[in-house]
Structures are given as structure tokens and as C-alpha cells.
Amino acid sequence: MNVTVDMSICLLHGQCVIAAPEVFSFDDAGGLVWLTQVDEGLRGALEAASDACPEQAITFG
């Protein structure tokens, strides 16, 4: 699956980092980094992250 974060609307809430730490994290400068390609097993985690994102910035599929 491809994972996309629309960085023009992401406000760095970090809810995705909590919901799916396997996929999303912050670098030391506080920027959001994420795996752009993940396998199907992480669908649940991605759904949780995308639901938890207050800006609806995350899409995948």
C-alpha cells in the first residue's frame, strides 16, 4: 500500500505517531517522517492513524 500525507494541511499533531508508530515518527528536528510503502498487514494501524488525524491529511491504499 502507498501511504500519503498531505503536508500542505498536516499540522504536526502527532496523533498518527501515536496510532501507528510502525509507520509514522518525528525526526529530531520535529518533522514528520513515514514509510511510503507498507504491506497489507498494517491496514488496521493505518486506518487508526487516518481516523486519529484531526486534519484528515493521511490517505493510503
Place this chain on the structure above:
Amino acid sequence: MTMHTPAPRITIVGASLAGLRTAEAVAGVLPGARITLIGDEGAAPYNRPPLSKDALESLARGRETAAAVLERLALRSKLGDRAELRLGQAAVALEGTTVRLADGTAIPGDRVIAATGLRPRRLALTGAEGRRHVLRSFADLRALAADLRPGARLVVIGGGFIGCEIAATARKLGLSVRLVEPAPQPMLRALGPRVAAAMAALHRVQGVDLYLGRSVAGFGAAQVVLDDGQALEADVIVEALGSHPNVEWLAGSGADLTDGVLVDDHLCAPGAPGLMAEGDVARFANPLFDATPRRTEHWCIPGQTARRVAEVLAAEAAGSPPPERFAPLPSFWSDQHGLRLQAFGAPTLADATRVVEGDLGLTGTAPVIVEYLREGRPVGVLGLGANPAALARHRAHLETSLARSLAEADPATPAV
């Protein structure tokens, strides 16, 4: 003994964040369930936090049309045709597990889930008609945005998060802004005295005139009159004094409706068989902190309670007990004058604070992280313009510490 119907009928009342997320979660775990989602607003579920922030700014500036703003706020839905949506219809009564709608229709069901949220509290005073606003819904947003013209004089009554955000947005739009708050500091209960004082200083620097320790005694035609006799000229007034839970439709249901719907660990309402509640309207104890049931008005709660509802219903359908213990870590954020506040845990329960990074005197210009303690133990952490990576480390530390206290309180739970 509960009966297991093969295709349970689940009625969810309130079609906003909590209602939508629950419908999705229930559809996911009970593929056969017949789900009805009832909402009194005409619009499909939308996101509320931007109403006091960028959506208010954008609409007041005329940068976007109302239709474009609403489209942007609409919550993405995974529901498809898995639920029957009844929008623009208020539930007016609950009879057993049958929901009665305003037009008289009865919706029979096996389970009813209350997700009816809150509405703004209003001052029981007359005067200044046509100038007074509240902000909870998209309809409120349109009315307020139309009145926020550069140079206009705005009086915000109430210095909670929503009042403070509206004040900040209005400053950005070039209004003259006064904020009246009965407590000695804005956001005092939520943030504690030290952080609240730092936020008060930031508001003053940004040109918001604060009238602290003052309440409103009355309204003139274009005035807000304070309890000390001062009269503040006002072209626009916002009442942001907190909220009332929407529970009137549950009168007589048997549920405890003191400050929301009281629910247990399974989000079921004692006294009203078949009734559950979630989101802003639900009052429940969070064992991460103590055994006192509270309502929590944060955006994260609808998602967390929706998953719990689905987990409980799925366990029931399988005839197994639901996973023990509902102990979600609350979080909230707020944006004021370009400063992001982000909290985890329950700062409101703290009796002391400790600055762990930065300096509260520099709030708004340099990152600050504050730890909230109760009886010496961490109950919350707050970042003010903090580096998200640094804040994430403090959040992880808080989570570990709360889990440890939980395990000590109940040795049956393994520490994480």
C-alpha cells in the same frame, strides 16, 4: 442472559464525529448489523475544531465560500451504504430502545447509542439582540463570520479554549477584541495558574484586552455591562461560557443525566438497559486517573469511545466478555496567535506544574514543555510551541508512568 439477535439493530443518535466513527466501527465488527444514524443538523458530519480557527478566518475574509468551507470540513466517511442516515431530524424521546423523532417516526432498535454532544450555554440576560453569537455548529460559524469585519469591536464572554481561539482569530482579522472572564486567568481550570498566566500575557501582547475576574451583569443595545459597572462598546458579542450536554431526549430513560450521560466501563448507561453513550456527552471514569466519572470535551474522545463501543458490541455478539478496562489517554490541542498548545493526559486534575523544557516567560517565542503533577505523580504534559519529537518523548514517559500507577492500584493489570 442477553439474547443474541443475528442482525442487531443499532440506532446512533447524533451524526457528528462520535456518531460517524461509531457507525463505521460497528459496521466493521458486526457486518450484519442494521445501523441507523440520526442527526438534527442538515449537513453530513463535519469537523468542528476549525470553526474557531482557520475556517472562521477564511470565511470572514471571504477567501472561500461557505459551501467550499463546509466541503473542506466534511469528515471522510468509510460508511458507504452500511448505515441509514437520517439527517435534519432530532430525536425527541427514548422509549425502551425505540427512538422517537421530531416528526413522530419511531425507530425501533436493540441498542441505542447517544452521541448528541453539547450545545453552548447562554447568558440568561436580554439585550444587544442581533449582536450576540455562540459557536458550536456550521450555522453558528456563518452567522459569526459575517459579523467579523476589520475594525469592528468584539467582546468575547468566556475565556475557555473556544473563547480564546475566537479572540485570537479576530485579532488576526483586525478587530478590536476584549475578553471577559470571571476567573483570575483565561483557561485557568484547563491549564493551571502558571500556564494560564503565561497565556494571558501572550493574549495581551497580541492586543486582546482582558477583563479578568469580571462577569457580565447585563447588555445595552450595543454594550456589554460588567459587574463593576464598566460598559464595553460592542458591535459583535460572542458567548463562549461552556456547554450543556444534549440529554433532554433521554429524560425518563432511567439513565443518570447529571452533566451528560453517566456510563460504565462498557459505555453502558446503568438504569437504562440497551442505552450506551460516547463522545462529548458521555461521562465515565478513566482508571488512568481515578474512579470519578467526568465528561471530556476533546476531539480524541469520540474516536476512542467509538472503538470501545464496537469492541463491547463485538464481544457481546460473540458471547464473550468485553476486554477489561477502558483507559484511553486523552489529548487535546488549541491554536492561539500562531502558538500550538498540545496536551496529553489530564492537566486539569493537577495540583502542581513543573516546567521541563524552556521558560514560561518566553511563551509564544520559544518552545516550552510543562509537566502536570497530582500528589507528586505525573497526570499530564503540555507543549506550547514545542518540538513534536520532544513532546512525543514526554508523552511516552507519561504513558509509562500512568500505566505503572494503574498496575499498582490493581495488580491484575500488567505494567507496560
